Amino acid sequence: MSLCHSTACELLGQMAVGRLSAVEVTQAHLDQISRHDAAVGAFLRVDKKGALKQARGIDQRRSRGEQLGLLAGLPVAVKDLLCVQGERNTCGSRILEHFNAPYDATVIAKLKQADAVLIGRTNLDEFAMGGSTENSAFQKTHNPWNLDCIPGGSSGGSAAAVAASMSPLAIGTDTGGSIRQPAGLCGITGMKPTYGRVSRFGLVAFASSLDQIGPMARSAEDAALLLEVIAGHDPRDSTSVAAPVPAYSKSVKQPLAGLTLGLVREHFGAGLDSEVEAAVREAVRVYESRGAKVKEVSLPHSKYGVATYYIIAPSEASSNLARYDGVHYGHRTDEAAMLAELADERKRIEVAGGTSATAALEKLDTPLVRMYRRSRAEGFGPEVKRRIMLGAYALSAGYYDAYYMKALKVRRLVRQDFDRAFAEVDLIVGPVTPTPAFKIGEKADDPLAMYLEDQYTVSANLAGIGGISIPCGFSKSGLPIGLQLQAPPLEEERLLRGAHMFQEATDWHTRRPPLITVEEG
């Protein structure tokens, strides 16, 4: 048991000196998955055979004295949104239920090259749209700390897998908080790197100017290791940044001397749960005890973050998801039924007759358009439809300037707020979410309430800066509380060192949920 509670760095050390094999490490995590995933539901698919085969190969190469990659023998769980050649990539959607990826995402290729063991694919909100993982077409994921609660989302499966010790490392993606929020709600460490730090090639697009892949782990040290492997410029992603990748795993243990933290005035207003506020303020005192100075800063446009985000992200989504048309790949509606439906509608119009019949017949969908519409209506879930609709509306003639163009302008104001704040402070520190994890189903019928959960995380995506979520306490009911650090562009090293500094002084990140064993067949 203790084996799967270890950090990735501990496991690497044990494997390096021959005290543990990759097969033992992999098997221990597979066992943990079969004991607990029936209750947690973190994984959509677990590749037992494939994972053990990879592990055996690594052990053999190690015994031959071969040079191994940075993650040699470590299980990594991957959000079901990245392409792995020859394997399914469902994106949590019916429309891609049977889609097989024809190539590897760059991040997957890098993980393979680093000798990671790809243990399985984790659940997510459909196309990463959501903050609770309730929008998956396939299953609900439960928070390992309280199975009645959501794990957060959209990378809820990855967060739950790491929290429940089913994998030491996981890959998530973050468009408006989808790594940091579930990391915070599940009590793990999760980072959204600077936009462009990690290649998006082979990541199924949600909102291309906001999406970013990042590491999820049990400690800042582990996150540093994983980020070091996946970061870097990629000629196949023209938005990736051509900047050298620091050796994060080497520098993470150096404390930040002379650190000035910024507390954002606007973060501590109405809506922030008192237990979350208390935990965050206590965390700030921990930093102060380690020599950090604290300064109040203002992000005056942060209150417009959610509104700006929910114009830009759906607009980009409505364009990106136009590719699911029932033609190239993914679900297509039953054609005979579709043609019969159209014939039926035509007949009804003709029978009704009258002056409007001609116009109604002209308005009737062509078979191709009806095929698109039915395929998409059958393949997408309610939240994805809502966002496609919202985006199509914001981009439609007559509204484009008032919504989309306006949002792009406010986006710049949000970025300028950060630039001004970072002229005064090294890191911004604050809450990840307004409350700890809520109950499954609690906000399912209120999309706007769900969107407001993102109020502390979306601004980083709009501005393109990095942020990290680390555990900083628990609510009285036993749910984890997250602390968010944010840094200027490409300062991932600062984020990781700042996070490690806190984890050296506290033990919140070492707590594990008391999972009850559920024996599975």
Place this chain on the structure above:
Amino acid sequence: MSLSREQVEKVSLLARLLLTDVELETMTRQLGQIVEYIEQLAELDTDDVEPMAHAVELANVFRPDELTPSYDRAAILANAPHSDGECYLVPAVLGE
């Protein structure tokens, strides 16, 4: 500003979605609430602000114009719902 059911129906065609009566009703109500919320941006004066489309404002990124191998056609068409091994097949577009 609240949205009308007719507007939502029109957008559903633009978005190539087909919504049921129940969905249209829910969508009209929910989109109305969301749009009302996002309209708070109107209170900001942004006349002199340049729009920001991307966090990393790169100019055009070009690669050398060299031939590189592409994906195998059969492998790509394997994911197609309907193909003849060479082309994607769709319902008749012209005429009846």
